[in-house]
Amino acid sequence: MTANDPSPTHLQLTRDGQLRHFLTLDGLERPLLTDILDTADSFIEVGERSIKKVPLLRGRTVVNLFFESSTRTRSTFELAAKRLSADVLNLDISTSATSKGETLSDTLLNLEAMASDMFVVRHSQSGAPHFIAESVTPGVAIINAGDGRHAHPTQAMLDMLTIRQRKGRFEGLKVAIVGDVLHSRVARSQIRALNELGAEEVRVIAPGTLLPLDVEDLGCTVEYDMARGMKDLDVVIMLRLQKERMEGALLPSEREFYRLYGLSQEKLSLARPDCIVMHPGPINRGVEIESAVADGPQSVILNQVTNGIAIRMAVMSMAMGGQMAERQQKLAGQQEGRA
Amino acid sequence: MSAKEQRAGIALTITGGQLYDSERGLVDNPGLLIRDGRIAALGAGIHEAGDTLDAGGQIIAPGFIDLCCNLREPGNGQKGNIRSETRAAARGGFSTVCASPETSPVNDSSAVTNLILDGAEARGAVRVLPIGAITRGLEGELLSDMAGLKASGCVAVGNGSRGVRNARILRRCMAYAKTFDLTVMFSPENSSLAADGYAHDGQVTTRLGMLGIPEVAETAAVMEMLLLAEETGVHLHLSQISCARSVDMIANARARGVPVTADVAMHQLCFTESALAGFDSRFHVRPPLRSEADRQALLAGVRAGTIAAIASQHLPHDSAAKQAPLPATEPGLSSIETVLSLGLELVQRGELALADLLRSLTSGPAGILGREADIREGAPADLCLFDPQARWQPSAESLLSVGKHAPVIGRALPGVVTLTLVEGQPAWRSA
Amino acid sequence: MTVLLEMNELLDTLEGGLRGVLEARGIDNPVLIGIRTGGVWVAEALGKRLGLSEPYGALDISFYRDDFSRIGLNPTVTPSSLPFDTEGRDIILVDDVIMSGRTIRAAMNELFDYGRPASIILATLIDLGARELPIQPDAAGQTLALAPRQRVKLRGPEPLTIELQESGQ
Numbered sequence: 001m002t003a004n005d006p007s008p009t010h011l012q013l014t015r016d017g018q019l020r021h022f023l024t025l026d027g028l029e030r031p032l033l034t035d036i037l038d039t040a041d042s043f044i045e046v047g048e049r050s051i052k053k054v055p056l057l058r059g060r061t062v063v064n065l066f067f068e069s070s071t072r073t074r075s076t077f078e079l080a081a082k083r084l085s086a087d088v089l090n091l092d093i094s095t096s097a098t099s100k101g102e103t104l105s106d107t108l109l110n111l112e113a114m115a116s117d118m119f120v121v122r123h124s125q126s127g128a129p130h131f132i133a134e135s136v137t138p139g140v141a142i143i144n145a146g147d148g149r150h151a152h153p154t155q156a157m158l159d160m161l162t163i164r165q166r167k168g169r170f171e172g173l174k175v176a177i178v179g180d181v182l183h184s185r186v187a188r189s190q191i192r193a194l195n196e197l198g199a200e201e202v203r204v205i206a207p208g209t210l211l212p213l214d215v216e217d218l219g220c221t222v223e224y225d226m227a228r229g230m231k232d233l234d235v236v237i238m239l240r241l242q243k244e245r246m247e248g249a250l251l252p253s254e255r256e257f258y259r260l261y262g263l264s265q266e267k268l269s270l271a272r273p274d275c276i277v278m279h280p281g282p283i284n285r286g287v288e289i290e291s292a293v294a295d296g297p298q299s300v301i302l303n304q305v306t307n308g309i310a311i312r313m314a315v316m317s318m319a320m321g322g323q324m325a326e327r328q329q330k331l332a333g334q335q336e337g338r339a
Numbered sequence: 340m341s342a343k344e345q346r347a348g349i350a351l352t353i354t355g356g357q358l359y360d361s362e363r364g365l366v367d368n369p370g371l372l373i374r375d376g377r378i379a380a381l382g383a384g385i386h387e388a389g390d391t392l393d394a395g396g397q398i399i400a401p402g403f404i405d406l407c408c409n410l411r412e413p414g415n416g417q418k419g420n421i422r423s424e425t426r427a428a429a430r431g432g433f434s435t436v437c438a439s440p441e442t443s444p445v446n447d448s449s450a451v452t453n454l455i456l457d458g459a460e461a462r463g464a465v466r467v468l469p470i471g472a473i474t475r476g477l478e479g480e481l482l483s484d485m486a487g488l489k490a491s492g493c494v495a496v497g498n499g500s501r502g503v504r505n506a507r508i509l510r511r512c513m514a515y516a517k518t519f520d521l522t523v524m525f526s527p528e529n530s531s532l533a534a535d536g537y538a539h540d541g542q543v544t545t546r547l548g549m550l551g552i553p554e555v556a557e558t559a560a561v562m563e564m565l566l567l568a569e570e571t572g573v574h575l576h577l578s579q580i581s582c583a584r585s586v587d588m589i590a591n592a593r594a595r596g597v598p599v600t601a602d603v604a605m606h607q608l609c610f611t612e613s614a615l616a617g618f619d620s621r622f623h624v625r626p627p628l629r630s631e632a633d634r635q636a637l638l639a640g641v642r643a644g645t646i647a648a649i650a651s652q653h654l655p656h657d658s659a660a661k662q663a664p665l666p667a668t669e670p671g672l673s674s675i676e677t678v679l680s681l682g683l684e685l686v687q688r689g690e691l692a693l694a695d696l697l698r699s700l701t702s703g704p705a706g707i708l709g710r711e712a713d714i715r716e717g718a719p720a721d722l723c724l725f726d727p728q729a730r731w732q733p734s735a736e737s738l739l740s741v742g743k744h745a746p747v748i749g750r751a752l753p754g755v756v757t758l759t760l761v762e763g764q765p766a767w768r769s770a
Numbered sequence: 771m772t773v774l775l776e777m778n779e780l781l782d783t784l785e786g787g788l789r790g791v792l793e794a795r796g797i798d799n800p801v802l803i804g805i806r807t808g809g810v811w812v813a814e815a816l817g818k819r820l821g822l823s824e825p826y827g828a829l830d831i832s833f834y835r836d837d838f839s840r841i842g843l844n845p846t847v848t849p850s851s852l853p854f855d856t857e858g859r860d861i862i863l864v865d866d867v868i869m870s871g872r873t874i875r876a877a878m879n880e881l882f883d884y885g886r887p888a889s890i891i892l893a894t895l896i897d898l899g900a901r902e903l904p905i906q907p908d909a910a911g912q913t914l915a916l917a918p919r920q921r922v923k924l925r926g927p928e929p930l931t932i933e934l935q936e937s938g939q
Contacts, residue, residue, distance in 0.1 A: 103662070126547055126618075126665070130617070148549075214545055217546070
């Protein structure tokens with residue numbers, strides 16, 4: 001019984017259902033997710049041309065706001081924006097403004113005043129992109145490039161694109177997500193996407209210390225034993241394990257984790273023979289995954305990288321389109337009001 | 340001329356409407372005469388004197404008593420002060436508020452207590468009862484000067500919203516407070532289990548990847564405190580409980596004869612973890628809003644009297660404290676002006692009887708403080724008149740508190756307080 | 771009221787005009803590229819008539835439209851597919867209808883991102899006039915001036931038909 005609509009849907013979509021921010025997959029339904037994948041397919045084709053650029057965002061300014069550094073993710077967003085012909089500004093905020101006592105709001109309002117059209121936001125705190133979209137700069141399209149443990153929707157969608165390319169469908173697929181689900185924004189977004197797109201089963205495989213409370217409520221089954229969990233799998237997604245998880249009594253050692261939950265050739269052989277292996281990167285070889293598996297024939301990890309650019313082009317152009325269409329409507333409304 | 344002298348000689352007669360106190364329940368107002376700051380006469384035989392107020396359609400109740408209110412004074416003033424926050428309290432129907440020890444500096448000495456009481460005398464709209472800090476600086480290590488605090492006017496000692504990490508110190512705090520027959524008011528939270536959390540560990544935190552405070556962070560602390568209270572025999576008051584299991588344990592302890600009482604914040608009775616589903620930082624509160632099952636159990640605890648008081652847990656902030664991504668915001672709601680209205684919504688939905696609501700705002704908290712809140716001849720004229728049918732809409736402009744983060748903004752609520760009297764003097768009168 | 775136009779006659783005229791242009795320019799090995807969706811159907815029909823051995827290409831101009839900033843991205847975008855290298859080739863660009871000329875502007879911009887063609891010939895089934903840009907078809911099946919409330923509707927791919935529709939009062 002809250003006063004306001006707590007669902008993120010109203011924030012992300014225009015009144016006629018176009019994307020205007022991309023914050024989370026919560027509340028986005030299958031037709032829209034499918035549109036994103038289809039649009040990304042078209043952008044993959046653009047990437048194969050002699051000039052890999054389309055004029056959609058020409059004259060628009062995209063600011064990569066990384067409050068948490070990640071060269072890889074930032075590079076793919078930057079390349080995606082440039083292939084859409086946008087002007088791109090990269091800001092690494094963790095080292096500049098906020099350390100001088102300027103609030104997040106101050107920083108963003110300054111950037112908005114520079115006529116920015118889109119912020120790509122990565123932040124260590126869950127909900128930061130929501131906050132920016134809702135309270136700070138509602139006229140700027142916000143793309144979530146990963147917030148705290150909450151969501152990493154472009155990563156999940158590029159994974160879905162990779163699965164669709166390899167499997168051609170989601171129906172009937174058994175997918176496992178292995179490792180540190182508790183701290184993983186990627187896993188939360190993947191579980192949501194797989195459920196919405198119709199996968200038959202999503203399993204999470206992890207020790208109890210790396211699972212959130214009642215994780216089943218997200219739409220997945222839980223398996224502590226990896227050998228049992230690998231059975232009948234079509235897709236296995238390995239999550240990155242941060243070194244600091246060895247502190248604070250979450251795990252005893254990297255070696256024990258690898259022995260129990262690392263993906264070896266031997267464990268992979270328990271899955272279906274055409275099971276594909278995915279990883280959001282960067283890979284910790286010998287911690288989550290054996291090198292032979294990461295570089296092996298069942299690995300699609302490099303496809304994921306290529307697809308990352310296309311998915312980001314799709315989401316950026318769709319959200320910018322929604323924002324601009326909405327601006328047009330508001331303008332038309334104002335003119336009508338004056339007439 | 341002092342305020343007391345001003346009060347002398349002024350008379351007010353209130354007719355019509357309904358009268359509530361815990362003795363009678365809700366009855367037709369037999370007529371009420373107020374003179375010299377006291378209730379001079381009640382019922383048939385009163386002859387109208389002074390101004391006459393027709394309270395038709397309204398309820399006349401003892402002024403509400405809040406066990407947990409942050410007046411933010413002493414402090415830097417950005418988040419509120421005695422003037423602003425006691426006016427907000429009066430608007431909410433409160434004639435008495437307990438001032439949390441979590442001020443800056445912390446109220447751990449007679450000097451700070453006197454500062455608060457002097458401020459309240461000079462600038463306060465309602466009666467202010469300070470709560471002293473149970474440990475020096477609320478740091479959970481050294482005992483505060485409890486005898487001095489009591490002598491200066493503190494009605495209890497407590498830990499504010501901060502945990503006491505060390506059970507041995509907790510035990511000594513209780514034993515020392517018992518020496519002076521001081522009530523100890525604790526917000527039960529096990530700091531190591533709560534860790535860096537800021538939301539109820541449950542469905543919403545799992546889905547949104549927020550850092551959770553598990554229920555056991557509260558229930559483990561409640562159990563520990565109950566056992567220590569049982570051993571020391573101190574009057575333990577558990578402030579702002581949030582879990583179903585806590586209600587059970589308190590009921591059990593009370594049945595065993597442990598001198599324990601409890602209160603719950605109004606927002607815990609109205610909202611659940613789902614209020615955070617859109618990252619609304621207003622609902623970042625501590626203890627966190629929990630599950631619907633917890634909310635139901637808390638309501639049942641109020642109905643049964645296990646939870647004797649409903650508090651505001653009013654914690655005003657400047658806007659910057661709430662203008663950030665949710666995990667970076669400060670916990671707390673600016674709630675005192677909407678407590679009655681939210682309670683009346685519970686009454687309208689059939690979740691709480693009107694008599695239970697009014698008891699929990701008047702005689703319930705009064706009993707915990709060893710005070711009275713009855714409308715009887717000779718008692719101080721601390722009264723609250725409200726129209727339960729009239730509606731108002733809280734907004735940043737309309738709120739009197741410096742804190743604009745009320746639990747409801749921009750939606751009409753039932754229940755308008757028309758008059759709050761403190762010793763016969765109007766502390767709030769609606770326009 | 772709906773009037774069915776004679777598709778074969780339109781295609782005959784278009785084919786004749788096109789052959790004339792190819793002959794005049796001395797082009798003997800052109801490739802066909804249709805603009806989605808109607809232009810692709812017309813390109814397929816023309817391919818058979820001209821007896822071209824190479825498959826035709828399909829162009830989706832969604833990423834090049836100049837009304838993106840007004841209406842957003844077309845939600846049904848499909849990948850363009852050019853199963854040949856366009857560099858140095860003579861291209862016949864095909865659309866069902868030409869009106870403002872904006873679609874053709876977008877299509878030519880897109881074509882140049884694949885490489886530099888030797889030439890582009892524009893063929894449209896219907897020319898509705900009402901141009902907003904200096905772009906003219908080299909060959910057209912028919913020139914029509916629409917009255918208000920009239921519009922043409924192509925259906926396909928099999929059978930390929932074209933209707934002149936008039937909305938009610």
